[in-house]
Amino acid sequence: MGVAYSVGEVDHLYTFFVQWSPKNYTKGNKKPRKSRYLIREKHQNRYVVVEKNKASAINKLLSNPVDPTAKNWEIITVKDSKRRLSLCSSEDSEAEEPEYQEEGDYALPVLSNHSLLLEDHHLERLASHMPARTQEYPWHLVYSSAVHGSSLKTLYRNMASLDSPVLLVIKDMHKKVFGAFSSDPFKVSKYCYGTGETFLFSFNPDFQAYKWSGENSYFVSGNVESLQIGGGGGGFGLWLDADLYRGASFSCPTFRNESLSTHEDFIVQDLEVWTVQN
Template identity: 55%
Template structure:
């Protein structure tokens, strides 16, 4: 007494046993003409053929999972994946709230991720002086995040790959970018058209240039500034006005080491 199976069914069974018993039915079994099955295994085979298996699971890639989550979010469903933790601040910020921190952290270079943020300069704490800011950053060897709030309560600024300093020429790398919350975060990255990232003068700080304008310019007292579209970043004006008055300003650095 025996059972008759089609070629497709035999292939399905062979695949099943290769997956679950590779040592017995894998490469070593190719040269064999017969496979002896006990009654229990034969019943299992017949059950698989007569009743299709409905899986409650599937194997997908991380990219596919994120794509599914984005679809769910667009349809108003909450994502199951938890949000990234907020950066750790060793000092209190008067300008950045949780929304600002969450948004900015996702755009920072990988080499700064996971490191505490330390307040290196603040107009509230240290006074309004570009000279004092240069002095506070002189000992640093890490990127810095510039945060400005103008008199219209708009928050904007820049990430610089190197700390601000007085220089005879422009410095920095393509990691440098400008940003503005207006009210949602907009990030303006390097276009590759020039390398006018940062230049520090004793009486001003300049970021981005080209086309006759600076992307961001601050005066020696850190009281006034201006922002225009420039070739370095192709940015929109960071403030609602080209020429703005600074309410408060902070510079944050990243503790990349214990030193």
């Protein structure tokens, strides 16, 4: 039995595959990779990555479709997709590259401002986990406790006009660096927001990235009293108070993470939030 997906659902399918099959779809896998193909909608930036051994069967379905709309789809290699993008110059062809990239294809993020917390080795490890849409664009400092003081309200206010992902970086009094990448800027909201691109990370001292587990969708929530990232099971993956002074980090179902710091309760020494705008 076949399953039909609308164009709008394809991005969510891809995120699902990335999160549930990290060994196949993420850059950290050091094993030899199988050939990758894209099920791509013609003239649109919608795609799903599939293995070579699945491509032939899917191609037959697309060649003899039950639904006429299937003719709008084609199967191409990831390499060919990139080649097409490099050759295209028309406005209609200026689409983002697929979020799947071979290891080494990503560039080190460029910071437009000086960071008190991020060094090259931090950026190198983080870059491999950030979505392709954030790459090759400079990161701008939108909030810094050293510049703007320690206030969650100020943090929200500085992001009020943003519509882009953000990177939250914290150094606590134990000199541990950790934080979160959020697909959406932080804001006051009655409900949780964000997508499966959101993840937690820690340099404690070795780098660990905690991707979405798929267990729940408690990505980010915030009010004037606190900011929470990840939840369920009685604890937040990362929690900050209204003064951005006290914080906490517990294991949570959203990311199946360990505590990001050496202590579940910590005191913030410095905090920065960066955003990428293309």
